[in-house]
Amino acid sequence: MIDSLEDHAIMLKVKSGDVEKLSLLYHRYSRRLFGFFFGLTSDAATSEDLVQNVFVRMLKYRKSYSESGNFEAWAFHMARNVHKDHFRKNKRYHWQEDMADWESHLKETDNREHHMQKSDELNNLERALQALSPAKRELIELTRFQKLKYDQVAALLGISESALKVRVHRTLKELRELYSKVDGKLTDRIN
Template identity: 45%
Template sequence: MNTLSDNALMLKVRSGDLDKMGLLFQRYHRPLYGFLFHMTQQREVSEDMMQNVFYRMLRSRHTFTGEGEFRTWMYHLARNVVKDHFKQTRRRGSHHEISDYEERLPAGIAADEQVERKLEIKALERALGNLSPENREVLVLSRFQELKYAEIAEVLEISVGAVKVRVHRAMHQLKEVYWHLETQNK
């Protein structure tokens, strides 16, 4: 079976074949939700924002030219949704939901190891939540969404060199925040 590329699907959507958006949704709703969840750390808000991103894709389909990668264009729209969210509401604290990671734990791990792993993930989530939005964003795009530096540069509209510097600084800040949180809990 010949599978259409993301760009080809979005170009069909742009031309009026709106049913193709369903295929893009199937391909990208999970990674997009993951990005939004890591940015907000709120499950329901992230789900709403994900729907908003797909709505914006439909509404802004005429802006997709097919010259760049669909994924880059999608994350650019997602960044705008996140920015709009933070403009509209002030963040009232972090909501850490470990349940998203529970199913990722291997079934053969002993219960105490599972608890330890969950605590580590929760601590990492807290540390990530304490980063500046810019540092959290660049880490989520590079480490969780696995975008290449060139793709991140397109999304953020900066140079590849600037992306490398931001990732390096963000990782350094994440390590410091994680270490600080860990020493406070002991």
Template identity: 45%
Template sequence: MDSSADNALMLKVKEGKLDKMGLLFERYHRPMFGFFYRMCQDATLSEDLVQNLFLRMIKYRHTFVGDGKFSSWMYHLARNLLADHYRKSKRLTEDHFKEVEQFWENEEAREMQEEQINLLEKAMQYLSDEKREVLVLSRYQGLRYHEIAKMMNTSEANIKVKVFRAIRELKEIFQKLERFSAL
């Protein structure tokens, strides 16, 4: 996707040409659904969050400056939207971890064979929100470390360390889940 074209479209939206938001929606609704789905593992909620994100983009279009990448600004809004959702629903990470843990305790009774990708998605859920977020942004959404660092108000070096640690932990969790599922 051409970031200069995206910036130009968003600047037109900022000027009041709201019909241009449809083009941005066509380009970004799928990647944004993927981001939200990987963060919350709920397709219906992810669809709602995508819709709310584009409404929020219209509402806060005045904050778009246009000197950085459009996608960085959009992901910043998406992160805030997700945080707002969790705050409003009071859905705590610990509760989510317990749900996933209960799922794995019941795995033997279910006798389901998981494919490697499904196993990886489950392993992602054991990561802290911060680790899962840096992996989703860097690996699934294709953002560069400096873009993530800017969004999170930290250094690029710090993001590199966070991604390295998240990958290392994900690998350990994945291997444990793989051994567990082989039993």
């Protein structure tokens, strides 16, 4: 809670003209925003660009930040808008694997078999996530990976908290079913 109040105070300073303070918020939020975008796009370069776009917009629209605002919620609201604009311009994403990162990570582990199993599970989860609609992926990304509070996500989406809980429950159920299908197809190929 202290970080939230501190982030709010920093953003109020940015709003009043001390734009250098935005770098503090960048250091605190760029990784989370990158994770949010990567979860939606599966593309590191695109995700980096989108993070930069969020902070450019924060600077541009700093006067719209509310005196009683919550910086975290405002940042993810900006991120959602940046993502929507990007999606409109590019229409779709391509799932990509970065083999260099995968191979270097494999070399770092002592237990290759365990790593391969975890890697397969993560790849299956990624495929299942990509099979969800963009809106459902965003829902999972915000609530599970970015760990935003339900009231914040509900406000971002313009729905009630109870409606959000229903959507999350249904989306998680669909994700489990998709994961089972992906995992089952791979198991069938091996056997």
